[in-house]
Amino acid sequence: MSDDNALIKMVEIENRGRALVSCRPLKAGEIVLKDSPIVLYSAFPLPAAGNYCSHCFRTISSNSPAAVSCPHCATASLFCSSECQSVALATSHTPFVCQALTRLRAADSPLHHHHHDRHVQARFLVAAYNLAMVSPFHFQTLLSLQGEVFVDDAAVFLHSVISSVCPLSNLGQFGFSVELTSALLAKDKLNAFGLMEPFDQDKERSVRAYGIYPRASFFNHDCLPNACRFDYVDSASDFSNTDIVVRVIHDLPAGREICLSYFPVNLKYSERQQRLKEDYGFTCGCDRCNVEANWSDNEEEGEGEIGQEDEDMDEDADDNMGADLEATECGMSKENDDFPHAYFFMRYMCSRDNCGGTLAPLPPVDARPSTIMECNVCGNLSNCEEMDGNE
Numbered sequence: 001m002s003d004d005n006a007l008i009k010m011v012e013i014e015n016r017g018r019a020l021v022s023c024r025p026l027k028a029g030e031i032v033l034k035d036s037p038i039v040l041y042s043a044f045p046l047p048a049a050g051n052y053c054s055h056c057f058r059t060i061s062s063n064s065p066a067a068v069s070c071p072h073c074a075t076a077s078l079f080c081s082s083e084c085q086s087v088a089l090a091t092s093h094t095p096f097v098c099q100a101l102t103r104l105r106a107a108d109s110p111l112h113h114h115h116h117d118r119h120v121q122a123r124f125l126v127a128a129y130n131l132a133m134v135s136p137f138h139f140q141t142l143l144s145l146q147g148e149v150f151v152d153d154a155a156v157f158l159h160s161v162i163s164s165v166c167p168l169s170n171l172g173q174f175g176f177s178v179e180l181t182s183a184l185l186a187k188d189k190l191n192a193f194g195l196m197e198p199f200d201q202d203k204e205r206s207v208r209a210y211g212i213y214p215r216a217s218f219f220n221h222d223c224l225p226n227a228c229r230f231d232y233v234d235s236a237s238d239f240s241n242t243d244i245v246v247r248v249i250h251d252l253p254a255g256r257e258i259c260l261s262y263f264p265v266n267l268k269y270s271e272r273q274q275r276l277k278e279d280y281g282f283t284c285g286c287d288r289c290n291v292e293a294n295w296s297d298n299e300e301e302g303e304g305e306i307g308q309e310d311e312d313m314d315e316d317a318d319d320n321m322g323a324d325l326e327a328t329e330c331g332m333s334k335e336n337d338d339f340p341h342a343y344f345f346m347r348y349m350c351s352r353d354n355c356g357g358t359l360a361p362l363p364p365v366d367a368r369p370s371t372i373m374e375c376n377v378c379g380n381l382s383n384c385e386e387m388d389g390n391e
Ligand SMILES: C[S@@+](CC[C@H](N)C(=O)[O-])C[C@H]1O[C@@H](n2cnc3c(N)ncnc32)[C@H](O)[C@@H]1O
Pocket: 015, 016, 017, 018, 019, 145, 146, 190, 191, 217, 218, 219, 220, 221, 222, 279, 280, 281, 282, 283, 284, 285
């Protein structure tokens, strides 16, 4: 990681596993990582696909003249352009994937009457086993991510589903077993990032696709992030529209662990603890959790929350918030040592209804920090100098 990116390096931290830390002092808004997905799959239950390209997940408008369908499964898989279609037919929508999804969509699909979560997991497994065939190197990378074999009923069921719909004779070195299927499911659960549907203030946030980003997978969680990630699925004009970009939220010293929040930062203490335990297998001991563990239920509820879809490692967090926030890019100082997160919410949380996104400054220009804050969910841009003036 440090070879091609001198800003961050990977280290091993006791009780946290692999982690990413800053190699030098970082300025608010600096980009510390750009990463491309090795696996990308739809977040929609079968047979739906949403109005998104089946390869790059761009929104396809209903009258788009450039949209083309798969020559085999037709309108079940739509692509935003013939270029995307031809890349997809060689990579993400091979005959293997096309055949498997066609069977999973059929009237006698083994997924019928099963929960939508199983549909999405089956989509992931089809994409992951396809990866083993089209890019053994990237499949090996997927296997190196956090997530252990745990053969439970869900893994046994999904393995039997995949066995019945996929011609899996070409897996070669990796074999095909319920243990491999269960390991893949664990990698997905701990490491997938959600790419959100376009923001709509009148609707709850929801995910259009999930991706595995191999380098971004090394960010650990903190309930007050010091970095957050952005994507530009619909606005980027090239083939890298599904890349994610991670920027630091405020100035950081060298050697500081850089953390994201694995879910929207406005969840209350008990929900955060529960999700981290159940979904990621650890008990969070960050500064914010240590403060909030002593709050009464009333105080906890006062924090408020916005209803959210489960979007996995979506937002962003810092193990020493107070120290980092004393001087910030906008010159505000932290006023209350006990509640650094009150400052965080005021400064770095998007205030739009149903958004719950995190704000980070745009990248510095000529080493000068930007005063423009960007929300990583709704994309809204605001000027923090104006915000300061209003306070
Ligand atoms: C996406 S991975 C992050 C990288 C991981 N540490 C590794 O070694 O690959 C998520 C896993 O990292 C660990 N982790 C993340 N944040 C943590 C934290 N704040 N405290 C302890 N463990 C954490 C948990 O095991 C979690 O399931």
